[in-house]
Amino acid sequence: MATVIKPEEMNEYREVLERLRDRLNGDVRQMADEALNNNAPDSSGSLSNLPLHMADIGTENFEQEFTLGLIENEQETLDLIHEALKRINAGSFGACEECGEAIARPRLRALPYTPYCIECARKRERGQ
Numbered sequence: 001m002a003t004v005i006k007p008e009e010m011n012e013y014r015e016v017l018e019r020l021r022d023r024l025n026g027d028v029r030q031m032a033d034e035a036l037n038n039n040a041p042d043s044s045g046s047l048s049n050l051p052l053h054m055a056d057i058g059t060e061n062f063e064q065e066f067t068l069g070l071i072e073n074e075q076e077t078l079d080l081i082h083e084a085l086k087r088i089n090a091g092s093f094g095a096c097e098e099c100g101e102a103i104a105r106p107r108l109r110a111l112p113y114t115p116y117c118i119e120c121a122r123k124r125e126r127g128q
Contacts, residue, residue, distance in 0.1 A: 005094040014088050016112050021081045028074045035067040080113040087115070096120050 005013070087093040096103055098120035107118055116124065 010088055010093060013093065013108065013112050014085065017081050017084055017088070020112070021078060021085075024074050024078050024081070028071055028078070031067050031071050031074070035064050035071070077113065080115070083115065084113040098124070 084093065087095075094103055094108060095101070096117040097115040099117065101117055103114060103117045107114060114121070
């Protein structure tokens with residue numbers, strides 16, 4: 001079974017996760033604003049939202065798709081952070097959800113929202 005994380009250490013992880021959550025929320029909002037306002041009239045005085053060249057349309061579509069992909073990735077990380085905060089509140093933070101063993105401290109410092117120890121994460125990546 002997992003080793004117990006001390007309360008002061010748990011508070012440190014909570015603070016790290018909350019700061020990361022707040023930063024990612026701001027990033028997602030900003031990217032969403034940019035993606036959604038990409039079609040808004042610009043300050044050049046042009047009343048048309050349509051680019052004048054087909055390449056411009058392609059570039060705008062690519063940029064919007066790219067931004068939406070980034071938003072999706074950031075949202076997945078936010079979901080993992082939310083689950084990690086729930087584990088802190090439940091007292092199960094630091095234990096692998098797959099095998100129940102302790103997640104190594106260096107792994108938690110690098111990915112404080114990870115629900116798996118390195119071995120279980122590797123197995124999951126290999127589809128085992």
